Amino acid sequence: MVAHTLRLNRAALHGEGMDLARRTVARVVRRTFNRSQVLVPVDTGRLRASGRTNVGERGSVVVGEVVYDTQYAAARRVRETDRIARELAALRVGHRIKKRRRTS
Numbered sequence: 256m257v258a259h260t261l262r263l264n265r266a267a268l269h270g271e272g273m274d275l276a277r278r279t280v281a282r283v284v285r286r287t288f289n290r291s292q293v294l295v296p297v298d299t300g301r302l303r304a305s306g307r308t309n310v311g312e313r314g315s316v317v318v319g320e321v322v323y324d325t326q327y328a329a330a331r332r333v334r335e336t337d338r339i340a341r342e343l344a345a346l347r348v349g350h351r352i353k354k355r356r357r358t359s
Contacts, residue, residue, distance in 0.1 A: 269315070276317040281310045284319035291321055301325055 288308045295303050305325040311318055 273312070273315070273317065277310060277312075280317045280319040281308075284308045284310055284321060288321045291323075295323070 285308060288306060292303060292306060295306065297303055302323055302325055306321065306323050309320050309322060
């Protein structure tokens with residue numbers, strides 16, 4: 256009979272796992288950011304220019320995010336939400352939805 260003993264350095268394993276997770280999350284966030292840059296609406300370029308990525312750790316979890324940080328993004332989201340709410344309300348009461356022309 257042959258006996259084997261395996262000793263694991265948990266701190267080193269955790270460090271290696273976190274490093275691999277950090278690289279993987281960074282790759283996914285970078286791909287998502289690149290795709291979002293193609294899809295983001297461009298009027299003045301300010302919204303596109305405000306985009307950035309963050310990869311960090313929260314405890315033993317690696318977290319990544321794509322952020323567009325400008326007032327334009329918040330204002331556009333509110334306008335879109337209001338438009339969708341109006342359309343849904345019109346559908347509920349059976350009215351036709353009038354298409355509005357965009358103004359600059």
